[in-house]
Amino acid sequence: MSVSDLLSIVPGHAALSVALWLIVGSILLYMARQPAHRAILSLGNILHRGLRIAAQSLLKAEAQLSLRNREVLLAAGREATERIVEREFDRIGAAVTRGMSEFPALKREVSEEITKIEEEHQQSSEVPPTPPAWHKAVEAVAKIPSSGDSMVAGVLAEIHKSMVKAQDKTVDEYRKSSHKRHELLAKMLPHWRRLEQVTERMDKNVAGLLDRSKSIDRHMQDHEEILKGTDRAVQMLSSSSITQFFIAALVLAIAVGGAIINFHLIMRPMQEMVGGNSYIMGFKTANVAALVIIFVEMAMGLFLMESMRITRLFPVINALDDKKRVKMIWATFVMLFILASIEASLAYMRDILSQDDAALLASLASQHAAAAAGGGAAAGSRWITTAAQMGMGFILPFALTFVAIPLESFIHSLRTVLGIIGSYVLNALAVTLRAIGNMSRFAGRALVQVYDLLIFAPLWVERQLKGRTPGREKEEVHAFAGDSSMKLSQVGR
Amino acid sequence: MKRIFGLPAIAGLLVALLLGACSDEATPHTRGVYMLLDTSGTYAHQLDHAQRIINFTLAKLNPGDSFAVARVDTGSFSEKNIIVKMTFDDRPSVANEQKRRFREIVDDFVKNVRPSAYTDITGGVLQAIEWLNEVNPGRKTILIFSDMKEDLKKGYVRNIPLQLNGFEVVALNVTKLRSDNFDPREYMGRLDAWQKKVEAGGGTWRVINDLQRLDGMLGN
Numbered sequence: 075m076s077v078s079d080l081l082s083i084v085p086g087h088a089a090l091s092v093a094l095w096l097i098v099g100s101i102l103l104y105m106a107r108q109p110a111h112r113a114i115l116s117l118g119n120i121l122h123r124g125l126r127i128a129a130q131s132l133l134k135a136e137a138q139l140s141l142r143n144r145e146v147l148l149a150a151g152r153e154a155t156e157r158i159v160e161r162e163f164d165r166i167g168a169a170v171t172r173g174m175s176e177f178p179a180l181k182r183e184v185s186e187e188i189t190k191i192e193e194e195h196q197q198s199s200e201v202p203p204t205p206p207a208w209h210k211a212v213e214a215v216a217k218i219p220s221s222g223d224s225m226v227a228g229v230l231a232e233i234h235k236s237m238v239k240a241q242d243k244t245v246d247e248y249r250k251s252s253h254k255r256h257e258l259l260a261k262m263l264p265h266w267r268r269l270e271q272v273t274e275r276m277d278k279n280v281a282g283l284l285d286r287s288k289s290i291d292r293h294m295q296d297h298e299e300i301l302k303g304t305d306r307a308v309q310m311l312s313s314s315s316i317t318q319f320f321i322a323a324l325v326l327a328i329a330v331g332g333a334i335i336n337f338h339l340i341m342r343p344m345q346e347m348v349g350g351n352s353y354i355m356g357f358k359t360a361n362v363a364a365l366v367i368i369f370v371e372m373a374m375g376l377f378l379m380e381s382m383r384i385t386r387l388f389p390v391i392n393a394l395d396d397k398k399r400v401k402m403i404w405a406t407f408v409m410l411f412i413l414a415s416i417e418a419s420l421a422y423m424r425d426i427l428s429q430d431d432a433a434l435l436a437s438l439a440s441q442h443a444a445a446a447a448g449g450g451a452a453a454g455s456r457w458i459t460t461a462a463q464m465g466m467g468f469i470l471p472f473a474l475t476f477v478a479i480p481l482e483s484f485i486h487s488l489r490t491v492l493g494i495i496g497s498y499v500l501n502a503l504a505v506t507l508r509a510i511g512n513m514s515r516f517a518g519r520a521l522v523q524v525y526d527l528l529i530f531a532p533l534w535v536e537r538q539l540k541g542r543t544p545g546r547e548k549e550e551v552h553a554f555a556g557d558s559s560m561k562l563s564q565v566g567r
Numbered sequence: 568m569k570r571i572f573g574l575p576a577i578a579g580l581l582v583a584l585l586l587g588a589c590s591d592e593a594t595p596h597t598r599g600v601y602m603l604l605d606t607s608g609t610y611a612h613q614l615d616h617a618q619r620i621i622n623f624t625l626a627k628l629n630p631g632d633s634f635a636v637a638r639v640d641t642g643s644f645s646e647k648n649i650i651v652k653m654t655f656d657d658r659p660s661v662a663n664e665q666k667r668r669f670r671e672i673v674d675d676f677v678k679n680v681r682p683s684a685y686t687d688i689t690g691g692v693l694q695a696i697e698w699l700n701e702v703n704p705g706r707k708t709i710l711i712f713s714d715m716k717e718d719l720k721k722g723y724v725r726n727i728p729l730q731l732n733g734f735e736v737v738a739l740n741v742t743k744l745r746s747d748n749f750d751p752r753e754y755m756g757r758l759d760a761w762q763k764k765v766e767a768g769g770g771t772w773r774v775i776n777d778l779q780r781l782d783g784m785l786g787n
Contacts, residue, residue: 215601342659345630345657345658345659346658346659346660349630349631349657349658350629350630350631350657350658350659350662351596351597351629351630351631351657352657353596402694427660429661430659430660430664431659434626434666434667435626437667437670438622438625438626438666438670439622439626469758
């Protein structure tokens with residue numbers, strides 16, 4: 075007996091059976107109306123409340139994450155500004171030390187220049203020519219009237235002549251001494267220039283110090299804002315962190331490109347060392363070995379940068395005393411140098427293997443093995459590619475050393491970026507859950523209406539029957555309204 | 568307590584990884600190729616094509632792969648029919664030297680080959696199955712350079728089902744005989760019979776007549 079047979083109330087009359095089933099269904103649904111309404115509304119409410127609580131929890135988590143992000147950002151910013159201020163003070167200290175060491179020399183230089191200028195100034199001071207001592211006596215005699223005496227007139231003329239001569243001589247001497255003074259003054263000019271240069275140098279040093287102090291002021295201002303934990307500081311640090319993240323990611327992507335080239339340089343010759351047909355967990359051993367060499371080089375580079383205090387990823391290395399640090403610098407550098415030399419050798423070997431492969435392929439391609447011999451014009455310039463490969467093999471490990479700098483920025487900024495992303499995700503999830511919760515509440519209400527729509531026939535009959543007893547109908551209407559309002563208030567809660 | 572327990576666990580894991588890495592039981596990445604050269608009748612004069620295919624195969628094979636070339640003659644189920652067989656060394660430079668030697672041996676064979684009276688392809692395939700199973704590479708390929716027309720000497724029993732599970736059989740340069748031109752059904756029937764025989768044994772069957780399409784012969 076099939077399901078359709080079971081459902082057939084009146085055999086052979088499918089439509090009648092369906093109609094009867096509909097009537098039976100409607101009556102059953104009508105009978106279960108009140109509990110069904112309550113069940114649907116309760117389900118909607120449960121979903122609404124549950125999702126609302128979940129959304130609240132997510133929002134709390136988001137708030138905590140935001141707070142943590144803020145703390146991380148401020149701590150990172152504080153550390154960064156402290157480092158910058160520290161560096162600026164170091165520079166000022168170095169500048170002051172340099173300036174102070176120069177100061178005695180400058181002072182001596184200035185004193186010497188001043189002494190020279192003074193001496194030359196003294197030498198160049200104008201001394202008026204002393205008139206002859208007998209000048210007044212002669213002048214008095216010259217004023218005696220000649221009274222027509224020719225002898226007196228002659229004497230006076232002689233006196234006048236000697237006076238004019240003496241005058242000329244004095245003027246001549248005066249001119250000579252003036253010329254000498256001018257020469258002395260001209261000699262003073264380089265000394266003045268030298269003095270000017272010295273003062274300019276001092277001025278420049280002082281201006282440099284002033285600039286640095288302004289920079290320190292600015293950084294100190296930032297530092298104070300970070301210490302206060304102002305929103306501006308957080309915003310500034312956040313945007314700076316995201317910028318750092320993208321820049322570091324870009325540089326790391328470039329470094330990855332370099333590492334890939336490096337890998338291809340040493341992968342082939344590695345097959346000669348570890349075999350071309352052995353595998354470690356599904357990966358060619360030669361490839362794994364080449365990767366390990368590259369990773370070791372990068373690790374050495376990282377340690378080198380740490381030891382040089384360019385990066386600060388490992389506090390243990392940073393905390394080492396200077397002697398040990400210098401030893402570590404040398405140790406890592408030597409290892410890096412050895413690895414770079416090995417890579418250069420491997421690159422050379424790769425070239426030899428490539429040539430061998432090319433020769434074999436050429437011999438296999440030609441029907442006669444002898445035809446493959448000889449390399450033509452390209453063989454002459456083969457050394458260029460060999461040298462280039464060896465050079466790259468040697469340089470790339472050192473170039474990869476500098477990956478430590480963007481790596482540090484990337485790691486530091488990654489915390490912030492992940493925090494921001496996490497915060498956004500939590501927020502979006504909370505909003506979604508709240509929306510679903512609200513939708514479930516309204517869906518419950520809508521389902522109640524749909525339920526009533528399905529049993530519209532019994533409800534219509536009910537209304538008709540109640541219409542005949544108006545007093546009772548009123549009561550029922552009030553009761554239903556009260557029930558609905560109660561439900562709505564429950565939903566609202 | 569946690570740390571004491573953690574260290575041996577990490578050490579154990581590393582040892583397990585290393586042991587797993589060093590295990591030498593299977594060679595799933597290697598390839599084994601066995602090539603049968605039909606030296607019967609006029610086919611002996613087409614061996615320069617076979618040389619091209621052998622050279623191409625040599626160029627395609629990697630260190631660690633295995634390659635053998637055998638002749639198909641009156642009785643091919645014999646080690647004596649193997650002209651040259653090699654499993655290439657792990658080191659590329661040594662493998663290259665082996666390939667050169669391989670080529671020289673094949674060249675010598677082609678120069679001095681004498682046509683055989685009969686063609687025992689099934690015997691050759693059985694020998695190929697035996698050798699490839701012994702070498703046990705990751706992928707097993709049998710190349711048959713022949714017109715696929717078997718011509719057995721009286722007394723030779725070759726009505727044997729082939730065990731070709733995991734084998735790829737490629738018929739190369741299947742030339743049409745003069746009789747095929749009269750009745751092409753003979754040619755098609757021949758190929759069809761071989762395909763059924765190979766597929767019944769669990770192998771895969773391909774035909775490559777255009778030697779320009781050799782690129783796809785050994786797959787990737």
